[in-house]
Amino acid sequence: MNYLLSKDEMDAAFHSISMDFKCYGAVEREGEVVFDRVNSFGGISEERSRYAPKEFLISRNEDVLVLGTQDRKAVFGVKSCDLKGFYIMDRQILGKDPFYTEKRRNTLFANFVCNEPCDGGFCSSFGGPVLDEYDLQILREGEMYHVMVSEKYDGYFSSFQREDSSYFTSFKEEFNRKAEPLQVEGVEDRMKWDSKLWKEYASRCISCGACNFSCPTCYCFDLYDEGGERKREWDSCILGGFTSSSAGNIRNGLDERLRQRFYHKFVYFKRSKDTYLCTGCDRCVEDCPVDIDIKEVITHDYSGE
Amino acid sequence: MLSVQGVGEGPISVASGAGRQLLFTIRDIGTVTSKLKTSRYVGVRGPYGTSWPWKEYDEIVAVAGGIGIPPIRSLIEEMNGAGRGKDIEVLYGARTPSDLVYKKELKDWSKSIEVHLTVDRGEGEWNGDVGFVPTLLKKVRLSKNAAVFVIGPPLMMLNTVKEALSIGFKADRIYLSLERRMECGIGVCGHCNVGEFYVCEDGPIFNYSRVKEQRELFL
Ligand SMILES: Cc1cc2nc3c(=O)[nH]c(=O)nc-3n(C[C@H](O)[C@H](O)[C@H](O)COP(=O)(O)OP(=O)(O)OC[C@H]3O[C@@H](n4cnc5c(N)ncnc54)[C@H](O)[C@@H]3O)c2cc1C
Ligand code: SF4
Ligand code: SF4
Ligand code: FES
Numbered sequence: 001m002n003y004l005l006s007k008d009e010m011d012a013a014f015h016s017i018s019m020d021f022k023c024y025g026a027v028e029r030e031g032e033v034v035f036d037r038v039n040s041f042g043g044i045s046e047e048r049s050r051y052a053p054k055e056f057l058i059s060r061n062e063d064v065l066v067l068g069t070q071d072r073k074a075v076f077g078v079k080s081c082d083l084k085g086f087y088i089m090d091r092q093i094l095g096k097d098p099f100y101t102e103k104r105r106n107t108l109f110a111n112f113v114c115n116e117p118c119d120g121g122f123c124s125s126f127g128g129p130v131l132d133e134y135d136l137q138i139l140r141e142g143e144m145y146h147v148m149v150s151e152k153y154d155g156y157f158s159s160f161q162r163e164d165s166s167y168f169t170s171f172k173e174e175f176n177r178k179a180e181p182l183q184v185e186g187v188e189d190r191m192k193w194d195s196k197l198w199k200e201y202a203s204r205c206i207s208c209g210a211c212n213f214s215c216p217t218c219y220c221f222d223l224y225d226e227g228g229e230r231k232r233e234w235d236s237c238i239l240g241g242f243t244s245s246s247a248g249n250i251r252n253g254l255d256e257r258l259r260q261r262f263y264h265k266f267v268y269f270k271r272s273k274d275t276y277l278c279t280g281c282d283r284c285v286e287d288c289p290v291d292i293d294i295k296e297v298i299t300h301d302y303s304g305e
Numbered sequence: 306m307l308s309v310q311g312v313g314e315g316p317i318s319v320a321s322g323a324g325r326q327l328l329f330t331i332r333d334i335g336t337v338t339s340k341l342k343t344s345r346y347v348g349v350r351g352p353y354g355t356s357w358p359w360k361e362y363d364e365i366v367a368v369a370g371g372i373g374i375p376p377i378r379s380l381i382e383e384m385n386g387a388g389r390g391k392d393i394e395v396l397y398g399a400r401t402p403s404d405l406v407y408k409k410e411l412k413d414w415s416k417s418i419e420v421h422l423t424v425d426r427g428e429g430e431w432n433g434d435v436g437f438v439p440t441l442l443k444k445v446r447l448s449k450n451a452a453v454f455v456i457g458p459p460l461m462m463l464n465t466v467k468e469a470l471s472i473g474f475k476a477d478r479i480y481l482s483l484e485r486r487m488e489c490g491i492g493v494c495g496h497c498n499v500g501e502f503y504v505c506e507d508g509p510i511f512n513y514s515r516v517k518e519q520r521e522l523f524l
Contacts, residue, residue, distance in 0.1 A: 093493045097491075220495030220496070222488065224313060225310065225314070230308075242486075242496065243486050244486065246338075247485075263500075267501075268498065272501035272502070
């Protein structure tokens, strides 16, 4: 359902949600926007958080021998590009990774739709910033809030004023005019295994893994024992040891690992899960110390190679 | 997946047939495998992934290289248990005679089924075949409609597939058991992918036709 709320009504809705959930929101702390506990809707920042909110569902590092009960959490102020990452990951890991699944089911995300395209971001290329899947999707218009609510959470809003979806529809059209989508469709057929891009990137990449860690769709992790615990820790396919085994290493070369990252995002995931493993958030580009730009992988003219 | 708490976990095949006491055959090669033998407790998680589809075929040629033999052992036990022992032929090769695993089992099996052995390098009292595993395919008595189950090091699998195809076995009846680094075993950690497949959940046993286009298949 769609609703139109004033700021006070948003506060009231927040309040009723906070009766059932521990509330978190994007807030500024020491010059950085991070997620922290919040107790009113008014204090939530519209700026994008420094890091994707991936940690709400996949801890950087945790013991996987014990799955404790998970708190019900509501997270406000997640940007659409970051939220979409979870819906994409769901297709591979929901229902299989018990930790992710348990946290996912207990977490409500309220995403803020950006009023203007951001620098560098290309979410419109992947259908953003108005999402098809969401819990609460919030688009501010001056002092008013347009809210799309999924069936599961409709109860929190049913006493407010209903509206149709036309505002979102025309907003989306306008947004796409300002941030023209890249030609993504078909990239899985255009990309070339032997493209010169991979070697060129490898000559610059320093294998730091920042691109994976900052990505809202990267879910890979490493498992290892430490003390009495079996730890899961975020891992990166760019690191040399990612595929090394007693049978050898199938991706010894950094160019092969970079290619793997892009093939997984645009070819393999598309084939197996019918969607791209990217939301256009641009985080990997911003965090890459050597300016490797995934947009080039999409727009590069492979036919000329 | 077998684990030693405080040390780690790794993927190990079940070497015994269904309904029997669990048996594993492990090569001591690293962190976990070196501790499994002496550890008082061993963690077992699974089983995961696909198994040999032997019930779908009338005849089966099982080709193993190196330490790839444990999953063939369970296959033989299963087929024997179902009274189908005569429908399988086993081809097995290792680097040297002392690298052949299951010497006692091999002797027992050869009483009732065709077992062909080869080594890359003869040694000591070896008077059997010398040469790579794929060369044994020519000795197979079963028909070319037989399914071919292949497990072993990448180069051995590649050459076995080539040879099998060239002498008339059918691509869609060849099955490969792939080996990749594995950690979770359930399709969530991302380590074991081959193209769009995760070996742990879509495999490890794949129909060759399904994966033959994969660029990293035999790397
Ligand atoms: C489907 C499958 C079945 C297997 N069955 C057997 C078997 O029955 N007997 C046997 O001796 N070996 C088997 N292996 C190989 C065995 O898994 C590795 O030798 C073992 O994981 C090495 O672990 P390690 O800790 O001793 O070595 P290390 O090199 O210290 O490995 C550290 C970790 O890397 C991963 N890893 C390392 N090598 C491999 C590998 N080859 N394959 C997958 N993950 C690896 C594991 O998570 C391991 O815990 C199998 C491999 C696969 C993929
Ligand atoms: S732009 Fe980069 S960080 Fe963002 S979703 Fe795509 S691959 Fe991940
Ligand atoms: S962030 Fe850039 S330098 Fe670091 S691993 Fe990724 S591509 Fe390489
Ligand atoms: S071992 Fe984790 S995805 Fe296959």
